[in-house]
Amino acid sequence: MNIQKTTLxxxxxxxxxxxxxxxxxxxxxxxxxxxTADADTKVRDVKAQNVFYSIPSPIETTTLLKAAxxxxxxxxxxxxxxxxxxxxxxxxxxxxxxxGSDLSFTSIFDQTQESMLYLRCTNKLAxxxxxxxxFDETTTSRIESNMQNRDSLLAIIxxxxxxxxxxxxxxxxxxxxxxxxxxxxxxxxxxxxxxxxATKNEGIVTRIGEQKLSLDNLIALLESYKAENETIPSxxxxxxxxxxxxxxxxxxxxxxxxTTDTTKGVSTISNNSSFKLTAEQLKxxxxxxxxxxxxxxx
Numbered sequence: 085m086n087i088q089k090t091t092l093x094x095x096x097x098x099x100x101x102x103x104x105x106x107x108x109x110x111x112x113x114x115x116x117x118x119x120t121a122d123a124d125t126k127v128r129d130v131k132a133q134n135v136f137y138s139i140p141s142p143i144e145t146t147t148l149l150k151a152a153x154x155x156x157x158x159x160x161x162x163x164x165x166x167x168x169x170x171x172x173x174x175x176x177x178x179x180x181x182x183x184g185s186d187l188s189f190t191s192i193f194d195q196t197q198e199s200m201l202y203l204r205c206t207n208k209l210a211x212x213x214x215x216x217x218x219f220d221e222t223t224t225s226r227i228e229s230n231m232q233n234r235d236s237l238l239a240i241i242x243x244x245x246x247x248x249x250x251x252x253x254x255x256x257x258x259x260x261x262x263x264x265x266x267x268x269x270x271x272x273x274x275x276x277x278x279x280x281x282a283t284k285n286e287g288i289v290t291r292i293g294e295q296k297l298s299l300d301n302l303i304a305l306l307e308s309y310k311a312e313n314e315t316i317p318s319x320x321x322x323x324x325x326x327x328x329x330x331x332x333x334x335x336x337x338x339x340x341x342x343t344t345d346t347t348k349g350v351s352t353i354s355n356n357s358s359f360k361l362t363a364e365q366l367k368x369x370x371x372x373x374x375x376x377x378x379x380x381x382x
Contacts, residue, residue: 148287148291160274160278164202170209174260174263176212177264183205185272214251214252215251249262260313262305277373296335303320323376329369332365
């Protein structure tokens, strides 16, 4: 996988979805294909996409980090030597997501050598899960070609996610793809809180507040798998504790917009909302996030 291409779509919050492709769609335009006859799949697909709805685009993320004066700090990432101790399917899946976000962070700061090391970690875990085709060049090219089109990016991400999800489910591992997403999201949030602590940048603090929406959708996604995967219930308990902190953040909605996809018969409601975190709320989020993340990588 070309590290320069990785840099183009690196986003430090939950971008691990990009890294779980087992193949790519035959559609050269990057359009998502969904079996409309499968209602459960359709619902989960929407939940998976919604995890990303309030996340800044890759370009926004890179600009925000650099404008904040953020510096590369390898100490906040999951050490590469940890990769050898992840033996269970759940540990591999969660940390594939973690290392995916770490890979993105190294790429944003043009740390080529570090990026290659984290790429090896993700490849090792993906191989251990039976999805060694995760770093598909065609998918990477599609992402590169659609950098300015958020809807297309979401469709490609969703397509990649469901390719991996279908493979894992067919091989007796339902819910594993959702664990990959969770690991990536948690590591992204952890990195964001660490950067916020170092820079005191209000823009990053605001982005952290916006993850209130992503967390709700992440929990909904995991809920849809909890009867199928024994690891997910305990993870949901931990995330519920984080949700309590986010729920205390006041939200001011300034505009509500409903978008309907007539092909899939799905409506998505979005709004431009403002989130104002107090210093204490930021600390609570940071502490709880670190607690959950450290359990994942231990």
